Amino acid sequence: MTTNSAIQAPQLSSRLLRLALLWVIVLIASVIYTLFLSRQMEITTDVMRRATDIRAELFQVGYDLTTGFAMSLSVDVQGVVWRVDQTLNLAILGDESTYRVMARDERIDAIMGHIDEIWRQSVKPLLLKWNETHNITSADRHEILSNLDRLNGELDQWQNLMDAEVNRNIVVLRFTQIALGGLSILSVIVVMWFLFASVLKPLNQLQAGIERLKAGDWKTRVHAEGTQEFSEISAGFNEMASHLDDVYTNLENMVEEKTASLAEKNSHLTTLYGLTAFLGEQHSMDEMLESFSARVLTLAGAPAxxxxxxxxxxxxxxxxxxxxxxxxxxxxxxxxxxEFREKIFSSPYPIRAGMNRPGEAIESDFIQKVIYHIRYRQKNIGVFVLFYRVEQTQNRALDMLLENLGRHLGAAIENMRLAALDQQMAVAQERNILAQNLHDSIAQTLSFVNLQVQMLDGALKAKNQEQIDDGIRQIKAGVQECYDDVRELLLNFRTRVYKEELEELVKSVLERFERQTRVTTHLTIQNEGSDLTSAQKLQVIFILQEALSNVRKHAHAQTVMVNIRNNENFEMTVMDDGVGIDPKVLNERKQSHVGLSIMRERAQKVNARIEIESDIDQGTTVRLILPKEGR
Incomplete structure (x- = not known):
């Protein structure tokens, strides 16, 4: 079955519409015709009633004339004349006249003419004369009765014609009703036949086709072409059956193809995940490139x-x-x-090219190369080129996988570079801190010792024993202070924070500080918040050591109070009872003082801040605040 035949077939909806429209038209016409016949019979009955009324009026007049009551009228002659005139006018010219129900022909014209002529020329004048004189001669009586007989004869013919018309209408009405009933029965038969031929038969054919299809008969085809709708359904069913037949026939091949495709995709994903996991580990550049190239060669099947x-x-x-x-x-x-490099950088896809370039003789058995990108985001890091001895057709899945591998390699290389830069930056920062510590402690002490040596040299030349003894004492103190500074620096830079609790680390630092300085320390810890990270603990310990170092060098304190509160915010306060610092001098030295700068730099590394409060002879307070937003 073709599509053209389906389109040329009549539509079920149009058939139903035409059939329903035809039935409605016939039904309405039959009802209208039946109503018309009924109305005609009503009019005919009314006309016959008027003829009967005329005859009754005339019969009463004739009765009076024949029974001898002519001298004393028992009827109203004037009223009879008026009523007969009105009845004849309505019967001939009125809305319910004879010509409304009967066709105008010679018989009707003759009868109605005779009735009108006899009444108006022979009967009516004599009756009016009789009504005026109240006396009638025997000749007039005889003439009136004779004319009344003639008028009654014409009225009889008139009524007979009307009776014939009524009978004809009754017969027509009966046949119309019979025809309408027969038409109803025929319509039911036609509708049933139409439903069977246009609906039930195609449905049964489709049902039978579905049952055969359920039984596994993939060659099943149906031809339900009764209407356009069923033709289209039949065409769709046949197309579906053909597709199922093709699928069933080629199912094994399709399963093999899908299995091979899934195996290939699984291999690609395994390679991608394996390389991603390998690149996520720490390897040298040579190890990383060796593993990458080996995986790429295996995946692409390339010789080089x-x-x-x-x-x-x-x-x-x-x-x-x-x-x-x-x-x-x-x-x-x-x-x-x-030009080719620019093409490589601008293309988001791999580039395929031949190995033979014009003007060059290349002794190689490779005939094709495919260039893939090594990128990190939008940055071109490099390329990796696969060489083939046989020209390769384009494989979009493989190309996409190799490009993804190149992006992963680019990210690993860039991360390695960033890690190296971070390491260099960390080393530079630690060297800077070491230099600042050396400058703030050992360099200043050595400068002081150098000055004392020069003064001692002058005292020796002047042989001033008092200055010599004072110089030697100052030099010994300076050397001892320099030794203490070196030892403190060594201890600070050996400090490592692993899994030790913060309280243990702080106590260790304070114990060491007491042994070195003989200064009493007090520790208060309130630990209700979350634990600090290793990096945060390391910077907190460094800042505590720097604060204690400043106390040792400058404060001349007897007691140091350390208060740690770990709630939503982390706060560490270091207070001493030393000589303090003038607030004006403190503000001037905030940016230039090495110790203060070191503490601020370390605090910034963990998103914390340093606050320093001091006054002369009131001691110094150093406060480290790590807000919850920075934890």
Whole structure:
């Protein structure tokens, strides 16, 4: 069955509409015709009633004339004349006249003319004369009775014609009713036949086709072409059956294809996950590139690969690793022309190219190379090139996987570079802190010792024993202070924070401080908040050591109070009872004082802040505040 035949078939809806419209038209016409016949019979009955009224009036007049009551009238002659005139006018010319129900022909015209003529010329004048004189001669009586007989005869003919018309209408009405009943029965038969031929039969054909299809007969086809709707359904059913037949026939091949496709995708995902996990671990650049190239060669089935990084300073590619390449193509990356490099960088897809370039004789058995990108976000880090001895067709899934591997390699390389930069930055920062500590402690002490040595040299030349003894004493004190500073620095830089609790670390620092300075310390800890991270604990200990170092060097204190409160915010307060600092001097030294700068830098590393309060002879308070937003 073709689509054209389905379109040319009549529509079920149009058939139903035409059938219903035809039935409604016939029904309405039959009802209207029946009503018309009934109305005609009503009018005919009314006309016959008027004829009967005329005859009754005339019969009463004739009765009076024949029974001898002519001298004393028992009827109203004037009223009879008027009523007969009105009845004849309505019967001939009125709305309910004879011509409304009967066709105008010669018989009707003759009868109605005779009735009108006899009445108006023969009967009516004599009756009016009789009514005026109240006396009638025997001749007039005889003439009136004779004319009344003639008038009654014409009225009889008139009534007979009306009776015939009524009988004809009754017969027509009966046949119309019979025809309407027969039409109803015929309509039911036609509707039943139409439903069977246009609906039930196609449905049964479709049902039978579905049952055969359920039984596994994939060659089943149906041809339910009764209407356009069922033709389209039949075409759709046949198309579905053909598709099922094709699917069933080729199911094994499709399963094999899907299995192979899933196996390939699984292999790709395994490679991608394996490489991602490998790159996430710590490896050297050589180990990372070796593993990457081995996986790529296995995945792509290529005999050779070359990994090249882009050198922005020189504007060329540099070969970092190559496998399976001879000397003739070992510098393939370095020889890429500038126009081709721009094409590589601008393309989001791998580039396929032949190995033979015009004007060059390359002794190689490779005929094709495919260049994939090594990128991190939008930054071009380099490329890796796969070489083939047989020209490869495009494989979008493999190309996408290799491009993703290149992006993962680019991210790993960039992360390695960033880690190296972070390490260098950390070393530089620690060296800067070490230099600041050396400058703030040992350098100043050595400068003081150098000054004392010069003064001692002058005292020796002047042989001033008092100055010599004082100089030696000052030099000994300076050397001892320098020794203490060196020892403190060594202890500070050996400090490592692993899994020790903060309270244990603080107590260890305070015990060491007491042993070195003989200054009494008091510790108060309120620990209800979350634990600090290792980095946060490390910076807190460094800041505490720096604060205690400043106490040892400058405060001349007897007691140090350390108060730690770990709630939503973390707060550590270090208070001493030393000589204090002038607030004006403190404000001037906030940016230049090495110890204060070191504490602020360490606090900024953990999103904390340092607050210092001091006054002359009132001691100094150093407060470290780590808000909950920075934890």
């Amino acid at each position: 690969v070359q990994v090249c990084f882009w050198n922005e300073n020189r504007g060329v590619f540099e070969s970092i690793l190559q496998k399976g390449l001879g000397e003739s193509v070992s510098k393939e990356c370095e020889n890429i022309p500038k």
